[in-house]
Amino acid sequence: MNKTLTSVLLGAGLAVSSVQAFADISANVSLTSDYRFRGISQSAEDFAIQGGIDWFNDAGFFAGAWASNVDFYPTGDADDDGASVELDLYAGYAGAINDDVAYDVTVYRYMYPGDDINQDYNEIALGVDYGPVRVAYWYADDYLNLGESTQYLELNYSMELPQEFGLNFHVGHSFGDAFDDTSLLGLEDYTDYSISLTKTWAELDFELAYLDTDLDGSFEVESDHGANQDTFVLTVSKSF
Structure with a gap:
């Protein structure tokens, strides 16, 4: 999922009080050492090239598209879905309750062009920002077109450090009907x-992240496809 979307939402949300509405477009491209989504590798711990484009106006509306290469299964695996690209389309509205509190509602469409099965699905997200704290709730009624729902609740905190460094903390919990039957996703x-x-630095954005999950036992994947254990991920991105 597009990591730069949060900044777009904040920009749109804080601009809704302007009398004159105008639209703006931004774009981003990034190279990451591992594409992780909610703690799980989507690129078999290999590099991923990602990019997106966002449209937004100061009335609070926004839309965009974002893409990344993915690699879910080893070549020749019986479950291989043939997916090599993820394409996300999204649209929504961001607003501000006051100078301290902003909110956003976003609808996503996740697609995997060229895959062998239909696993495209929709998700809706509700987010609230209060200063450096962000809380968001995500709901997909038909995750991966499997007929079961998933939910995700996350809490984020950002702080500024000396020398214009930033430090970000994140915790999220994945749950819902699709996780109740562990044979469906291979996860609890x-x-x-x-x-x-x-x-x-030098008009580039650098992020070094340490990530982990509490998955263990038979659900633990140490490396390669679907890796879900502790790792460091380096991402370099450029916004336009």
Whole structure:
């Protein structure tokens, strides 16, 4: 999922009081050492090239698209779905209750062009920002087109450090009907968390993150496809 979307939401949300509405477009491209989504590798712990484009106006509306390469299964695996690209489309509204509290509602469409099965699905997200704290709730009624729902609740905290470094804390919990039958996803409900250090230098954004989950036992994947154990991820991105 597009990590730069949160900044777009905040920008749109804080601008809703402007009398004159206008639209703006931004774009981003990034290279990451491992594409992790809610603590689980989507690229078999290999590098991923990602990019997106966002449209937003100061009335609070926004829309965008984001894409990344993915690798879910080893070549020749019986469950291989043939997916090599993830494409996310999204649209929503962001607003501000006052100078301290902002909110956003976003609808996502996750697609995997060229895959061998239909696993595209929709998800809705509700977020609230209070200063450096962000809380968000996500709901997909038909996750991966499997007929079962998933939910995700996350808490984030960001702080500024000396020399214009940033420090971000994240914890999230995945749960819902799709996790009740562990044979469906090969997972039980779980918690993921991360700590990341950020810095902008030479017009590039750098992020070094430590990520882990509480998955263990038969659900633990140490490396390669679907890795869900502790790791460091380095991401370099550029916004336009």
